[in-house]
Amino acid sequence: MKDFTSKIHAFGKALMMPISVIAAAGIFLGVAAAMQNPAITGDAFASMQTPQIIISFIRKVAGALFANLPVFFAVASAIGLAKAEKPTAAFAAVIGFIAMHVGISATLAAKGITSQTTTPEALQQAGMDQTTAMMTSAEYIDMLGIFTFNMSVLGGVIAGLLTVMLHNRFYTQQLPTAISFFGGRRFVPIVTVVVLPLVGVLLALIWPTIGAGIAWVGEFIGKSGQYGAFLLGTCERLLIPTGLHHILNETVRFTPIGGIATVDNQTIVGALNIFNASLTHPGTIPDDIVRGATRFLAQGKIPVMMFGLPAAALAIYHTARPEHKQRVKALVLAGALTSFTTGITEPLEFCFIFVSPVLYILHALLTGLSFMLMSMLHLMIGNVQGGAIDLVVFGILGGAKTHWWWTLALGVIYAPLYYYGFKWVIRRMNVETPGREVEEQETAPQAFSVDDRTKVIISGLGGENNIEEVDCCFTRLRVRVKDMKEVVDQTLMSTGANGVNRVSDHDVQVIYGPQVEKIANEVKVALGVA
Numbered sequence: 001m002k003d004f005t006s007k008i009h010a011f012g013k014a015l016m017m018p019i020s021v022i023a024a025a026g027i028f029l030g031v032a033a034a035m036q037n038p039a040i041t042g043d044a045f046a047s048m049q050t051p052q053i054i055i056s057f058i059r060k061v062a063g064a065l066f067a068n069l070p071v072f073f074a075v076a077s078a079i080g081l082a083k084a085e086k087p088t089a090a091f092a093a094v095i096g097f098i099a100m101h102v103g104i105s106a107t108l109a110a111k112g113i114t115s116q117t118t119t120p121e122a123l124q125q126a127g128m129d130q131t132t133a134m135m136t137s138a139e140y141i142d143m144l145g146i147f148t149f150n151m152s153v154l155g156g157v158i159a160g161l162l163t164v165m166l167h168n169r170f171y172t173q174q175l176p177t178a179i180s181f182f183g184g185r186r187f188v189p190i191v192t193v194v195v196l197p198l199v200g201v202l203l204a205l206i207w208p209t210i211g212a213g214i215a216w217v218g219e220f221i222g223k224s225g226q227y228g229a230f231l232l233g234t235c236e237r238l239l240i241p242t243g244l245h246h247i248l249n250e251t252v253r254f255t256p257i258g259g260i261a262t263v264d265n266q267t268i269v270g271a272l273n274i275f276n277a278s279l280t281h282p283g284t285i286p287d288d289i290v291r292g293a294t295r296f297l298a299q300g301k302i303p304v305m306m307f308g309l310p311a312a313a314l315a316i317y318h319t320a321r322p323e324h325k326q327r328v329k330a331l332v333l334a335g336a337l338t339s340f341t342t343g344i345t346e347p348l349e350f351c352f353i354f355v356s357p358v359l360y361i362l363h364a365l366l367t368g369l370s371f372m373l374m375s376m377l378h379l380m381i382g383n384v385q386g387g388a389i390d391l392v393v394f395g396i397l398g399g400a401k402t403h404w405w406w407t408l409a410l411g412v413i414y415a416p417l418y419y420y421g422f423k424w425v426i427r428r429m430n431v432e433t434p435g436r437e438v439e440e441q442e443t444a445p446q447a448f449s450v451d452d453r454t455k456v457i458i459s460g461l462g463g464e465n466n467i468e469e470v471d472c473c474f475t476r477l478r479v480r481v482k483d484m485k486e487v488v489d490q491t492l493m494s495t496g497a498n499g500v501n502r503v504s505d506h507d508v509q510v511i512y513g514p515q516v517e518k519i520a521n522e523v524k525v526a527l528g529v530a
Contacts, residue, residue, distance in 0.1 A: 072156070074159040077093070078092065089164055095163075095196075096159045096162065101155070102197055103196065105147050105148050106197075106201070118136065139267070162199055229371040233368035252270070255270055256270070258270040275383070276382070298384060301385070303370045307410075308414040311414070311422075312418045314336075316434060319427060319436060324434075325435060342387040343387035346476065356426075358429060358431075362425070381404060457492065462487055467479060467480075468480040470527065477510040480507055498511040
């Protein structure tokens with residue numbers, strides 16, 4: 001069970017690789033869409049040829065990234081779960097993705113299902129009504145020139161997971177001397193080409209049933225309206241300590257659970273895909289459908305990330321003991337600024353979610369309520385983070401139809417609600433938030449040079465011989481260790497960490513915030529694995 005949990009965390013971490021690229025591309029896309037909107041930039045700028053050509057080029061690049069998301073997720077899944085030889089796993093994942101869809105395409109062709117027979121016109125000629133024909137046609141897509149089922153990101157994940165299973169089993173495979181050249185890592189792509197087409201054949205037979213099940217779940221959540229948004233917002237925050245919130249997010253962002261739309265006779269599935277398609281194809285998706293998708297995206301986070309959590313940080317500072325306020329001020333100020341501008345919240349959340357279940361649940365419920373209220377007020381702000389950047393780029397620059405001002409109105413309510421709510425709970429229940437520890441231990445961040453800090457981190461993780469793997473996500477240093485007993489929380493906290501989370505017998509996460517990428521690289525260099 002512990003090994004399974006470890007694999008789940010590795011998978012969640014792998015998903016962050018394509019998401020980080022998509023988030024940045026989404027911001028460029030949002031700015032480009034705003035600059036091509038005459039209501040924002042004026043008719044004179046909109047008619048200037050050279051700037052508009054450049055902006056259109058940016059939109060095409062971003063659109064190409066979104067169109068090939070399944071491939072990116074296949075590669076990321078393989079890299080994240082490969083035991084070794086990760087480049088080989090990534091290469092094999094691309095081969096596996098193509099081979100799987102070739103298997104699907106061949107099976108569909110054997111049934112007489114082709115791109116010509118599944119156009120809305122052909123289906124109507126076969127006796128379907130217009131609506132049914134459109135929905136049936138949308139079940140198929142040309143992916144990398146291959147006619148296949150429209151499996152979106154889920155297809156990429158399936159191909160990536162199956163490929164990495166083959167990789168981990170065969171990357172050390174030895175063959176007889178006469179054909180030994182094809183052994184080891186070279187054997188992985190070979191066995192992938194053999195197995196994944198057969199998987200594609202099987203998927204072609206069972207996917208209609210799977211697709212119907214996913215569509216039913218999506219329809220259920222869609223009919224739940226604001227309550228579905230409340231459940232997502234609440235559950236996402238509750239999953240923060242486990243790191244599994246990434247998986248929940250990707251489910252609504254890239255599967256039919258997050259919504260379904262049609263653009264140029266092709267189906268777009270997932271909340272984030274729909275929102276990005278509305279930017280790359282202005283006017284092709286009705287605003288009501290886009291609003292239905294964005295209820296799962298950044299708009300529900302903005303009142304919490306920009307107003308609620310910074311107010312909670314102020315409450316933590318004001319309730320700290322006088323002799324510790326200077327230390328706490330530096331800690332919460334950095335976390336509050338990060339949350340406000342970027343929507344990255346873990347540095348603040350880990351100040352209280354482990355020491356107070358009441359504050360933890362209160363925060364989760366208020367986040368869910370924010371998602372629900374933003375949906376009820378018909379906002380239309382997408383992307384993934386929920387900080388000031390998303391508000392400006394996708395809200396204010398998006399124009400009046402986004403109803404962005406309601407995020408500020410709710411934020412004005414959320415700031416005192418979080419401040420007085422947190423302050424009351426901390427004092428009433430004597431919560432040991434930073435600066436209120438009963439026995440103050442030597443865990444305060446110390447002034448280390450870069451080299452010294454890296455040495456202390458490695459020491460806190462049990463030394464070089466105890467560290468098997470080092471990686472990171474947006475805010476966490478993710479380390480796989482041989483013996484968890486060798487990990488010393490106090491040592492790690494002294495390096496400026498906001499928290500230490502043991503997620504399995506061999507996996508530990510050290511929360512550093514946005515600077516974690518730099519810290520991870522320094523540790524890798526010191527270990528000689530960069």
